Amino acid sequence: MRPELRTSMNGAHLVIAALEAEGVDTVFGYPGGAIMPVYDALYHSSLEHILVRHEQGAALAADGYARATGKVGVCISTSGPGGTNLVTGIANAFADSVPMVAITGQVATPLMGTDAFQEVDIYGITMPVVKHSFLLRDVADIPRVMREAFRIAAEGRPGPVLIDLPKDVATAQTDLHPLLAGPQQASRAPEPAAASRAAEMIRLAEKPVLYAGGGIVIAKAVDTFRRYAEMSGIPVVTTLKGLGAVPTQHGQCLGMLGMHGTRAANEAVQNCDLLICVGARFDDRATGNLDGFAPHAKVIHMDADPSEIGKLRTADVALLGDLNKSLATLPAAAGIEAWQAQCERDKVKGAWRYDAPGDGVYAPAMLRQLSEEADDNLLLTCDVGQHQMWVAQHCQISSPERHLTSGGLGTMGFGLPAAIGAQLGNPDACVVCITGDGSIMMNVQELATINRYRLPVKIVLLDNSCLGMVRQWQDLFFDGRQSEVDLSDNPDFVQVAESFGVPAFRVERRDEVGDAIKTLLNSDGPVLAHVRIDPAANVWPLVPPGKSNSTMMEEA
Amino acid sequence: MKHTLKLSVNTAEGAILRIIGLVERRGFSLVRIDAASAGDDGQLDMELDVVSPERSIDVLMRQLEKLFDVATVLLLQSDTYQLEIKESRAC
Numbered sequence A: 001m002r003p004e005l006r007t008s009m010n011g012a013h014l015v016i017a018a019l020e021a022e023g024v025d026t027v028f029g030y031p032g033g034a035i036m037p038v039y040d041a042l043y044h045s046s047l048e049h050i051l052v053r054h055e056q057g058a059a060l061a062a063d064g065y066a067r068a069t070g071k072v073g074v075c076i077s078t079s080g081p082g083g084t085n086l087v088t089g090i091a092n093a094f095a096d097s098v099p100m101v102a103i104t105g106q107v108a109t110p111l112m113g114t115d116a117f118q119e120v121d122i123y124g125i126t127m128p129v130v131k132h133s134f135l136l137r138d139v140a141d142i143p144r145v146m147r148e149a150f151r152i153a154a155e156g157r158p159g160p161v162l163i164d165l166p167k168d169v170a171t172a173q174t175d176l177h178p179l180l181a182g183p184q185q186a187s188r189a190p191e192p193a194a195a196s197r198a199a200e201m202i203r204l205a206e207k208p209v210l211y212a213g214g215g216i217v218i219a220k221a222v223d224t225f226r227r228y229a230e231m232s233g234i235p236v237v238t239t240l241k242g243l244g245a246v247p248t249q250h251g252q253c254l255g256m257l258g259m260h261g262t263r264a265a266n267e268a269v270q271n272c273d274l275l276i277c278v279g280a281r282f283d284d285r286a287t288g289n290l291d292g293f294a295p296h297a298k299v300i301h302m303d304a305d306p307s308e309i310g311k312l313r314t315a316d317v318a319l320l321g322d323l324n325k326s327l328a329t330l331p332a333a334a335g336i337e338a339w340q341a342q343c344e345r346d347k348v349k350g351a352w353r354y355d356a357p358g359d360g361v362y363a364p365a366m367l368r369q370l371s372e373e374a375d376d377n378l379l380l381t382c383d384v385g386q387h388q389m390w391v392a393q394h395c396q397i398s399s400p401e402r403h404l405t406s407g408g409l410g411t412m413g414f415g416l417p418a419a420i421g422a423q424l425g426n427p428d429a430c431v432v433c434i435t436g437d438g439s440i441m442m443n444v445q446e447l448a449t450i451n452r453y454r455l456p457v458k459i460v461l462l463d464n465s466c467l468g469m470v471r472q473w474q475d476l477f478f479d480g481r482q483s484e485v486d487l488s489d490n491p492d493f494v495q496v497a498e499s500f501g502v503p504a505f506r507v508e509r510r511d512e513v514g515d516a517i518k519t520l521l522n523s524d525g526p527v528l529a530h531v532r533i534d535p536a537a538n539v540w541p542l543v544p545p546g547k548s549n550s551t552m553m554e555e556a
Numbered sequence B: 001m002k003h004t005l006k007l008s009v010n011t012a013e014g015a016i017l018r019i020i021g022l023v024e025r026r027g028f029s030l031v032r033i034d035a036a037s038a039g040d041d042g043q044l045d046m047e048l049d050v051v052s053p054e055r056s057i058d059v060l061m062r063q064l065e066k067l068f069d070v071a072t073v074l075l076l077q078s079d080t081y082q083l084e085i086k087e088s089r090a091c
């Protein structure tokens, strides 16, 4: 029998009550000394707590949950090592503008600054990777700080907010109540003068391109963007995180630009006379050498974050504010038929080929087929490396919140916890995690979480017995000196998965791929496919680091 | 260029660290800091001289304005300046 319901309330109860008042239903975490009052308060709460097996898994799962649902993800850890284990996940959310609240236990305030057991300055450590943070020194501040944290995490350009909670504040008695969530800040519309200049530039442009980034999904502007793209007829290129802004199969979509982008996308940008940047930020992986990026183009830059304007590329016109409102001011383009035809020709010329020789599994073809056979209910999460780029290049992606990828930070180990968060936030989705033999080992312990909650996550482990992306760069740019990239002594991944209670099978030949995909898509529970692929396979095309996007290397 | 910025800051724990950290991480060198409490309303007045050969002061100002503890940012003046210490830059 459970102990009696408490009668008096302490800071920890207030924190949990505030989470409930914010509408949170799922939190990810791992207990320990300084956070024990919060775990005690959880005991009788309505929240579903997901016990991960490493705090990094909690932060990355909260990130995946937030990306898949658009809600604020919540993770909880104890002080010291618990907090430091969250840091990679917090940084990941910061780099990709994901709304998150991270709550860390802290030693009691009289002990702070004395090098107490499990004391670490997590407030200081995380300062460069949070949108904001709070050190809760007074129980009376809890209602305000909790409300502010959720508001800040979600509004404008979202990001992670850290709340460091000392143990004595968590145990202090209080009769306060959580604040109710207030109205959302009204979103901002672009300045009319800027909007009319932008409109004029679009009417005059002969070769315009829409450069679509992750800001579109963050602003919940996917539908508005699609309507504008179709109404204007302007060719679309996307960033890694913008994939799906229009479905990747859409006729106007030229694919991803940048280092591993398509030739059609990069050529369109290099040749365009007007670049309309919608919620993207001129990241170096997208632009290549910045001086040579879109050299003939005027730029319209649309973003919610004023500090992105002019950070890397000067904008001729900036439309600041809600992308929904900015997009609604833009007119159709006129007289761009020749340009559309040229983009279309480049797209046909550069179409992917899947007729690689041999009997081995050709990863791009398998990924393509998987995404074709799944329906729009497919939700992909990726790890980091070659397989991540193959997903971006070859999978059909129906909308950006169905392709979760660590774009800004490039965090190996993201895929599995992100899949856990995405599945919990979206129980009906067919969640498939595409991972590599390097990346899976970064958070392999979360197979235990998948098993514990019987999450029907499907895992496709593309095993090339090496750190493929690093090996590719060593081959191409370091004269083939393969330094510390060999993973040929990997464990038997089928046995690993099975020992965690996740059924698994192996795929070694091309003629096994069709059945493997059926097994994956038709299993009710979790399943892992261990797929052996060519250790020498590379990702093509590739813009060498520091070169302009006009310089695309192809397979020799 | 050397720029003199005047900031009005809400004195929250860590606010000064956050400001200084941001300035340096965004590729500027700090060559002067003055800070004093502006009275008993919890505000702090700060003046910073920051130097960068190439980075835009407008962007830095907008980045500072985004900090929740920063109430206002003003540019007092900009001069040419020869930076002697080695610049640390984000890559």
Ligand SMILES: Cc1ncc(C[n+]2csc(CCOP(=O)(O)OP(=O)(O)O)c2C)c(N)n1
Pocket (backbone or CB within 6 Å): A383, A384, A385, A386, A387, A388, A410, A411, A412, A413, A435, A436, A437, A438, A439, A440, A442, A462, A464, A466, A467, A468, A469, A470
């Ligand atoms: C946490 C972390 N450590 C190191 C890296 C650098 N890195 C980028 S890709 C890569 C190799 C990934 O190997 P694997 O997961 O097997 O994928 P593959 O490239 O072989 O498809 C490495 C080590 C990283 N991105 N993240």
